[in-house]
Amino acid sequence: MQHVKTSIRCVRAPVGFEDIPLSSNVANDEMFERDVMTVKRNVILHHKIQHTLNVLLRTCHDLFANVIRFKSNTIVPIHHSNIDILVIRENTEGEYRVHLNTRKLIDGLFIDCCREIAAEYPDIKFDIMIINNTCMQLVNRPTQCDVMVMPNLYGNMVSNVGAGLVAGSKYGEHYAIFQ
Numbered sequence: 001m002q003h004v005k006t007s008i009r010c011v012r013a014p015v016g017f018e019d020i021p022l023s024s025n026v027a028n029d030e031m032f033e034r035d036v037m038t039v040k041r042n043v044i045l046h047h048k049i050q051h052t053l054n055v056l057l058r059t060c061h062d063l064f065a066n067v068i069r070f071k072s073n074t075i076v077p078i079h080h081s082n083i084d085i086l087v088i089r090e091n092t093e094g095e096y097r098v099h100l101n102t103r104k105l106i107d108g109l110f111i112d113c114c115r116e117i118a119a120e121y122p123d124i125k126f127d128i129m130i131i132n133n134t135c136m137q138l139v140n141r142p143t144q145c146d147v148m149v150m151p152n153l154y155g156n157m158v159s160n161v162g163a164g165l166v167a168g169s170k171y172g173e174h175y176a177i178f179q
């Protein structure tokens with residue numbers, strides 16, 4: 001942040017800064033709410049504040065896994081019954097920070113890591129599907145899936161396919177957030 005302040009000062013831009021350390025370690029809820037309202041006053045961030053605070057919470061507490069369970073129930077009739085799928089997606093949004101032309105490299109690394117871990121559990125079936133086919137299979141034959149592990153971008157797409165079934169949760173080593 002100091003580099004930004006120095007640059008703004010060098011070009012003599014009429015911009016002021018107010019440092020607001022957002023943290024769950026504030027003395028009380030009122031102070032946290034005051035800090036959030038201070039950020040909301042900033043017109044530049046006004047439309048992105050919800051996303052920014054969610055990312056801040058996930059990053060500060062290292063909530064690296066977004067775990068979503070899609071489970072059918074007997075109360076609401078749906079086309080397919082006996083759906084019970086656990087989707088585990090990366091939760092830090094790192095892939096959004098890269099260029100599109102590196103997508104294959106990132107996907108390859110993710111798949112290599114999954115293969116390595118899957119090799120430690122030979123009794124568990126391990127398959128790889130491209131995202132288009134994954135979404136189509138979820139719509140047509142959702143009961144074929146039990147646990148799905150994927151990067152955040154693909155997890156977002158799969159979550160949209162299964163939206164409305166159950167609420168999601170985010171897990172880290174020391175914290176969990178439920179929505």
